[in-house]
Amino acid sequence: MDFKLNKSQKEIQKAAWEFARGEFDKERIIELSKKQKIPDNIIEKAGELGFIGIHYSEDVDGGGMGLFEHILVCETFCRKDSTLGSALMFSGYGAECLLRNGGKSLKEKFLPQIVDGQLTSTGAFLEPKQGYDLTKVSTTAEPDGEEWVLNGKKTLVPAGNTAGIYVVLCQTEARTASGADPLCGMSLILVAADTDGISVDNVSQKMGGRMMPFSDITFENVRVPGSNLIGKQGNGYALTQNFFMENRIQIAGLALGTAQGAFDRALDYVKQREQFGKKLAQFQITRHKLADMASKIEAARYITYHAAWCFDNKTIEPHQASMAKMTAARAAMEVSDEAIQLLGGYGYMTEYEVEHFFRDAKQAEIFQGPPTIQKDIIADSIIGKLK
């Protein structure tokens, strides 16, 4: 066991912090969040410095490092700002499906651009009236000559209004045979956003994570090359679950940084604010609140780091990712909630930032499955099959 970050990991942390300090402008972030926009060129800048594709392999111009190093960037960016940090780290949302499973030519065509921040991606998995259950996907992709023809509607697609490519979960084979595995017959297909037949609508005003609004995406006879299939045909459900597992660890990293950033602001505030003749930090109740907050962050940090480490060492199991996301997001909620309370009236004001850390924490808690979903996954894994 070695709990120390190595030299290169420390350097990554430092570089990410310096980047965020230089590029994350508080006033601009608050202003753009209201418009649900991300600062111009910031994805490109983060890409140039290698922050977007740090965990991508070198053959696609990635950093060749692990998810662990990616988590360090997630944490650091969100510590500086949870809204921009999470939006930046979601600029390649869904592209890990391609990274982990795609063929060489498809990867080489798209991933270097994502790494550079020239292209953004998103994942289109959920469908209306389906909840989080992906076993009954109704979006179809039918082969027609050398092409796939997509039809259907996806919903709650993060940054669906701005992403350049979508990874779409489709039914590629009819699900008719009784007794057949209901999970078979789905595939992941990569679709460029500017393809004919795509319409993006219902861009929702978000409560949390305001730099990545949700959209509905409708596919109407959308034709894409046959080579846009990611991984093996019929494997889409399994690949999606693998991606969700990886993404949950990423969300845990974002939540961890969100908790830390809210804590930093609360700590600064109580050390300078005086009420009733003394600093807030001198009240026993404040001291104990801080102690609770710091303990929760510490627990979140190690469960998140451990999940990322297991992922990199290929021993990860779904429940570990779910535990990390659930724990880190809960910590982010509780810590940012307490930060608002410690800042009092100022905590409720946009200018003091912790209110948006709280809203973003709620996004981390709900997105990719609220606690009930995570608990179902964890329970499945720890109970196993009953006789």
Place this chain on the structure above:
Amino acid sequence: MDILHYTDEHKTFRQRLQTFLEKEVTPNVDQWEKDHIVPKTAWQKMGREGFLCTWASPEYGGMDGDFLYSVIVAEEMAKTNHTGLCSMLHSDIVVPYLNSFGSNEQKKKYMPGCISGDIITAVAMTEPDAGSDLAGMQATAEIDGDEIILNGSKTFITNGINADLVIVAAKNPAETNVYQAVSLYLVEDGTPGFKRGRQLDKMGFYSQDTAELFFSNCRIPKENILGQQGMGFMMLMEKLQQERLMCAIGGQAAAELMLKWTIDYCKIHTDASGKPFSKSQANQFVIVEMMTEVKLGRAFLDQLIAGHAAGENVVVETSMAKYWITDLDNKIASRCLDLFGDFGLTEDCPIARGLRDVRVLSIFAGTNEVMKGIAAKFMGL
């Protein structure tokens, strides 16, 4: 058995108010949330219909209603899922200062307008460096012949932009005992030296025109002192019980409303297999737990309402109710949102606004930490 006894008159009043709100308020709420203010005409409509200051004397145009009428208005307003038309603050927190401590002349001058909705009121206590700690107040009021000169700044003032009349708390710099230095003053909109700062940008309460107020050599006539000079703290203390009770009443109504929405949603919406969310055991337990707490809150609160209406001192219990119910609001908003899933992250889900709005309840009117401090003190700890 109900703790509170609503008469047929109360029930008719509630129905009339519900009809009014459905017609005049609810359809406008989304626009007001976007505008970050409520038009003054909405206040006037409420006043004309007799929904402001329901307790006021018929002498000024009021209906002399008992405290339950105030409770009814606060509850029904909470159900509109917005806070801009903050009639509770006006009717049951600010105007009562004028009614209890004002001179006959002051009452004659202002009460009719407060009841009709032509005068919107605010109270300015909080300052940038004095939040829950009112003794830390810096604003000054100096006597200069027949006038008072006000100087200082106030912040987080509810109804701050719309207010036509503000009750300002300020210190006499010549008085060294802080508890005898504070007086309350009536300042009208348009008085030279009284300026409104920016409207504050907040997590929630979008339609509420919370603002900063500045007083710079603002001269008001001596007659505008409210009540006895130097008795500001006493007056504030006397009225804070009702202020905090009103917060708890609004908070309780908000909790009941959010839970009702969630239950309705979970009964109608199904997962991919067609099973309603309300049939999941985990969801059922969460809802049952929330409902239990909401009912506990209701029982405790109704008892306090009855005590307060009977003129009892329920300061300790009110502090407890304010903190417990507003904490419950935050917890319920968050747990309910989880049941909505990703849809809960969008502003199309009414509880998204609920989560943003209720977050301030545990902060204003004295933070929940201050509530616990008060309770501890009065419990002799």
